[in-house]
Amino acid sequence: MAKPKRKYKRRYDNTATVLLFILPALIPLIVFWIYPILRTIWLSFTNWDYISPTYKIVGLKNYLSLLRNPRFYEALGHTVVFTAGTLFPSIILGLILALLLVKNFRGSGILKFILFSPWITPTVAISIVWSWIFKVDGGIANTILTALNMSPLKWINSSDTAMMSVIIVTVWKSLGYCMIFYLSALERVPGELYEAGALDGAYGWRQFVDITLPSISPTTFFLMIITMVNSLQAYDQIQVLTQGGPSGSTRTLLYMYYQLGFNEFNMGQATAVAVVMILLTVGLSVIQFKVSEKWVYY
């Protein structure tokens, strides 16, 4: 009888040791991530107004009213436009920059740093500067347009161009980030592949499509996931530049969540939006992972 007991004790000790080691990571994870998510899900079934100490459970009412709310679909549409509008240009332009800068030349290091610097600058600061650039009267953007004989735009002041403006700022910020990842990916493509390609007759565009792109596909995939998640979480630039306006034209789901929760004190519905966003993020990631099996080569 003594033996199994000792065995059990040893296993118990082992678990305790493991726990001890992962606790430093586990505690913040639980406090700042798992608990808030569970709490958010819970709140989405209530009518909490963010201020009162009490609330009632209302079941699926928040979700049902969301589904009936045209503002929700509008925000969903804006989210899709914003995500697609930042994702593809960031990745494509980042890759183009990386291709231009992959061969070192005089000053290329400084150029890389300049292009990367927006990523490490706080979005709020960047957005404030861009709000000056986008000024209708005397802003740099319109000065340039006028110099090019083009008619000036209203940028963040018009519902027609506000989304484009926010997208421009976001793409500008994430360009350098994509470039850095692509630079290291391009450097890792074995030179022998290009040589084998040269003997097979793969040059120029053909070489790029048949050798370079597939070789860097894991990086493209990584950047797609990261840029997508970043776009879904974009808040700072919208808050500083447009506050979701004009007339809701830059209101994404996240911004709608913020407005519902902290402007309209409807935390129940706000958290319902947050849960929808979690599902959206997970859903899109799963789809990307599934599709990636067809085009990502490790």
Added chain:
Amino acid sequence: MAEIILKNITKEYENGFQAVKNIDLEIKDNEFVILVGPSGCGKSTTLRMIAGLEDISDGDLYLDGKRINDVSPQDRDIAMVFQNYALYPHMTVYQNIAYSLKIKKVPKDEIDRRVKEVAASLGLTDLLDRRPGQLSGGQKQRVAMGRAIIRHPKAFLMDEPLSNLDAKLRGQMRVEIADLYQRLNTTFIYVTHDQTEAMTLGTKIVVMKDGEIQQIDSPTNLFNYPVNKFVAGFIGTPTMNFFDAECLEENGELYLKTADGKIVLTPEKQQKLREGNWVGKKVTGGIRPEHVRICSEEETAFKGNVSVFELLGSNAIIYVQCGEERIVINTDETAQQEHGKELFLNVKEEKLHIFDPESERTITN
């Protein structure tokens, strides 16, 4: 089917380093030429210049009489197998083999026919749908060869194709390459630092060192008549024994005075030494381990003690420490030699090589 001629070919890099120095080489149709030498000797650079992957700094390169210095790699009609295979990781075996034909816009059904034919000849039929990541080293090597074969090129270039394989597989693939050469009946240029590969595969071996060609010859001649000490030491395992000696005369006969005795010389060698005015001068002797014999004390040229005895099965390698020099013997006498046992050694005179100690060129071959 191709004749390749290199005339005064030099490769100089921007920093002034000369990887290949003014080499001349004639490769006839259907020859299996091996470029062999230690790392950094310029053999791979030479091969890459033939392929068109490196620019030629100086000199002319001819393929079937046409100067091809400025012809792009794909227009040279030359196929290459790379050291790390260089298979496209995102393509299946089928797509890898078919790729060059696809680029040339060969009709699909012809591609299909040729790929299947090549795959069958290399035993790859069952692997056509796999990606390179799912293949073993030997299989990857075969795909790389398939990719070369399918183009029906004028010449095959191979850059250390077996160096990433384990010893057993290397032996197997060596036989396969030899077989391939027989079947394809075309020109092969093969780079290796492994002299076993060089000796077993090549019809002509080019030994290189520091960007220069040391000797171009058949495997047998290279082994028996090395032109200098480097070639003599590079070809053959275990490597040739070298020792200091003095060429002296006694009763009208020349002999080599060694540390512990003397070596009798054949009349031909005596004549060559006389012609070269070597009597009374210091020379470097060279003898292959298989041509060292154990002798009696009176006959001895070298006296020493056994330091290591390696039994290899049908033969044995004995390392004998003779003062500062170490003489290696490769013998079929496989009886165990005790460590420290005193041995008296001499050489088979007709197999002796004698080199100029300064220029290291041969005196007697």
